[in-house]
Amino acid sequence: MxxxxxxxxxxxxxxxxxxxxxxxxxxxxxxxxxxxxxxxxxxxxxxxxxxxxxxxxxxxxxxxxxxxxxxxxxxxxxxxxxxxxxxxxxxxxxxxxxxxxxxxxxxxxxxxxxxKDLMVDRSAFDRIIQAGGYISVNTGNAVDGNSLPINKDHADSAFAAAMCIGCGACVAACKNSSAMLFLSAKVSHLALLPQGDPERKSRVLNMVAQMDKEGFGACTNTGACEATCPKEISISNIARLNQEYLRASLTAEK
Amino acid sequence: MTWKQVFTSSVGKKLTMGLTGIFLILFLVVHAGLNACIWANDHGIMFNKGAHFMGANVIPRILEIGLFAGLLLHIIQGLMLELSNRSKRKVGYAVSYGNEGSKWYSRSMGILGTLILLFLVLHLSDFWYPNRSHQNFVLGEEIDLYEKMKTTFTELWVVIVYVLGCLSLGYHLAHGFQSAFKTLGINNRRYHIMLTSLGYGFSIIITLAFALMPISFYLGWVN
Structure with a gap:
C-alpha cells in the first residue's frame, strides 16, 4: 500500500x-x-x-x-x-x-x-484471577511433555482460550459491561486441561462470585465481545462457563 | 454454595431466564397449535373443542398456574436484570458500537419484552379475563371464544396492535431461543448451526402463525 x-x-x-x-x-x-x-x-x-x-x-x-x-x-x-x-x-x-x-x-x-484521561483501573480482572484462575501445585522441575496425555482437541481449545490477554475490550464492547468472555476464557483454559481438573468446581464458583462482586453486568449473549476481541476468543467459551457453573453448583457438597 | 447463592449470581439469574424462556417457548407451541384450529373453517367447532379442553379440564388449569408463575418469573427477573445491567455503565460512549458487533434485537431484549408485556395486558383482557371471569375463575361454563375472536378482530387498530405484538415476540424469540440454549451451556460447534437455524425458523413460524390469526378474521379468510 x-x-x-x-x-x-x-x-x-x-x-x-x-x-x-x-x-x-x-x-x-x-x-x-x-x-x-x-x-x-x-x-x-x-x-x-x-x-x-x-x-x-x-x-x-x-x-x-x-x-x-x-x-x-x-x-x-x-x-x-x-x-x-x-x-x-x-x-x-x-x-x-x-x-x-x-x-x-x-x-x-x-x-x-x-x-486519568484514557487510563482505566483494570485491577478487577486481577482479583478475578486471584479468586481461582490458577492451579495449586508445586511446579518443581519441568516435567516430560508427554507424561500427561491430553486430547489434541482439548489442548487446542485450551490454547485458544489462553490467548486472552485480559485487555478488557469485551467489557468495553458489551452493553451490560459484562466480563463473561474474559472469565470464560480463563475458566475454559484450565477446565479443558488435566492440570486444572482438581480445582475445577471451586474455581468457576469463586471466579463468578468475584466477577459479580466487582460490579460487572450479566451476559446476554449479544456477541459484541467476540466481535471486538483482539485475540478472537470464541463466545462458545461462555456456554462452556455456564456448563461448568451449572455442573459445579448442582454437584456442590453443601 | 447455597441455592440462594447460585440463583442470585449473574450466571444463575441467566439460568432462570433461560429455563423459563424455554418453558414459555413450549407454551407458544401449544398455543399456536391450538389456535391454528380456526383454519379448519368449520365455524370454530374444532377450535372451541380445543379451547374447552384447555379451559374446563383440571389438568390444563393446574398447568396454567405454572404458566403464570413461569411468566411472572421471566418478566420480573428480566426487568431486574435489564435495570441492573444498565447500571453497570454510569457514563456512556459518545460513539456507540451499534450493529457492527451485535444484532439490534439481541441488545433490545428488555424493550422487546416490555412491548410483549404491554401486548399481553391487552391480549389477556380481550380473551383470557372475560372467559375466566365468566367461569367465576373455576371450571364453570365458558364463553364462545371463536365468536369472541371474530368480533374482536373486526377493528383494524386491534389487528394492527396484534400484528405488532407478534413482531415483537418474533424478534424477542430470534435472540431468545438460541440464547437460552447457550445459557444452559449448549453451544458446541455441532449444535451451534442447528440451534441458530432452529431458533430463526421457530421465530418466523410462530410470528407468521400468530399474526395471520387476526388478519384471517379481519379479511374474512375463516368462517
Whole structure:
C-alpha cells in the first residue's frame, strides 16, 4: 500500500482524576504518516501538547506489539479501533484518511473506573484471577511433555482460550459491561486441561462470585465481545462457563 | 454454595431466564397449535373443542398456574436484570458500537419484552379475563371464544396492535431461543448451526402463525 501523510482532528476524553467529571477536547494533528501506529500518533500529539505547555494525554501501553493487553482505547465506537482482531498499538494510521476526525474514549464500565484521561483501573480482572484462575501445585522441575496425555482437541481449545490477554475490550464492547468472555476464557483454559481438573468446581464458583462482586453486568449473549476481541476468543467459551457453573453448583457438597 | 447463592449470581439469574424462556417457548407451541384450529373453517367447532379442553379440564388449569408463575418469573427477573445491567455503565460512549458487533434485537431484549408485556395486558383482557371471569375463575361454563375472536378482530387498530405484538415476540424469540440454549451451556460447534437455524425458523413460524390469526378474521379468510 502506498505511503501517505494525513492531517487529523483527534477528539479525546480528558479527565484529571477519578473524581473529575471529564470532557472531550479536540486537537489538530498534522503530517501523520500512514505507517505509524495509533499510539505513535498519540505520542506525536503528546509532544505537541508538551511544547504548547499543556498536560499530555495519559494512556496505558506497554509492549506495543499486540501481546500484553495494556492498550485500551475506544476508537470511533469500537474497542481497539476499526480493524478486526487487533489491539490499539497494532492499529496503523492507514486505517484513517486525511481530514478524518477520530474520537478516542476510555473503556466505559463502572468496574473499570477512569484513573486519568484514557487510563482505566483494570485491577478487577486481577482479583478475578486471584479468586481461582490458577492451579495449586508445586511446579518443581519441568516435567516430560508427554507424561500427561491430553486430547489434541482439548489442548487446542485450551490454547485458544489462553490467548486472552485480559485487555478488557469485551467489557468495553458489551452493553451490560459484562466480563463473561474474559472469565470464560480463563475458566475454559484450565477446565479443558488435566492440570486444572482438581480445582475445577471451586474455581468457576469463586471466579463468578468475584466477577459479580466487582460490579460487572450479566451476559446476554449479544456477541459484541467476540466481535471486538483482539485475540478472537470464541463466545462458545461462555456456554462452556455456564456448563461448568451449572455442573459445579448442582454437584456442590453443601 | 447455597441455592440462594447460585440463583442470585449473574450466571444463575441467566439460568432462570433461560429455563423459563424455554418453558414459555413450549407454551407458544401449544398455543399456536391450538389456535391454528380456526383454519379448519368449520365455524370454530374444532377450535372451541380445543379451547374447552384447555379451559374446563383440571389438568390444563393446574398447568396454567405454572404458566403464570413461569411468566411472572421471566418478566420480573428480566426487568431486574435489564435495570441492573444498565447500571453497570454510569457514563456512556459518545460513539456507540451499534450493529457492527451485535444484532439490534439481541441488545433490545428488555424493550422487546416490555412491548410483549404491554401486548399481553391487552391480549389477556380481550380473551383470557372475560372467559375466566365468566367461569367465576373455576371450571364453570365458558364463553364462545371463536365468536369472541371474530368480533374482536373486526377493528383494524386491534389487528394492527396484534400484528405488532407478534413482531415483537418474533424478534424477542430470534435472540431468545438460541440464547437460552447457550445459557444452559449448549453451544458446541455441532449444535451451534442447528440451534441458530432452529431458533430463526421457530421465530418466523410462530410470528407468521400468530399474526395471520387476526388478519384471517379481519379479511374474512375463516368462517
Amino acid at each position: 502506498e505511503h501517505y501523510n494525513m492531517n487529523l482532528t483527534v477528539k479525546v476524553w480528558r479527565q484529571k482524576n477519578s473524581s473529575d467529571k471529564g470532557k472531550f477536547e479536540s486537537y489538530p494533528v498534522k503530517n501523520i504518516s500512514s505507517e505509524m501506529s495509533f499510539l505513535e500518533m498519540i505520542d506525536v500529539l503528546n509532544e505537541q501538547l508538551i511544547v504548547e505547555g499543556k498536560e499530555p494525554i495519559a494512556f496505558d501501553h506497554d509492549c506495543r506489539e499486540g501481546i500484553c493487553g495494556m492498550c485500551s482505547m475506544y476508537i470511533n465506537g469500537k474497542p481497539h479501533g476499526p480493524w478486526a482482531a487487533n489491539t490499539t498499538c497494532q492499529l496503523h494510521m492507514r486505517a484513517f484518511k486525511d481530514g478524518d476526525t477520530v474520537v478516542v474514549e476510555p473503556w466505559r464500565a463502572s468496574a473499570f473506573p477512569v484513573v
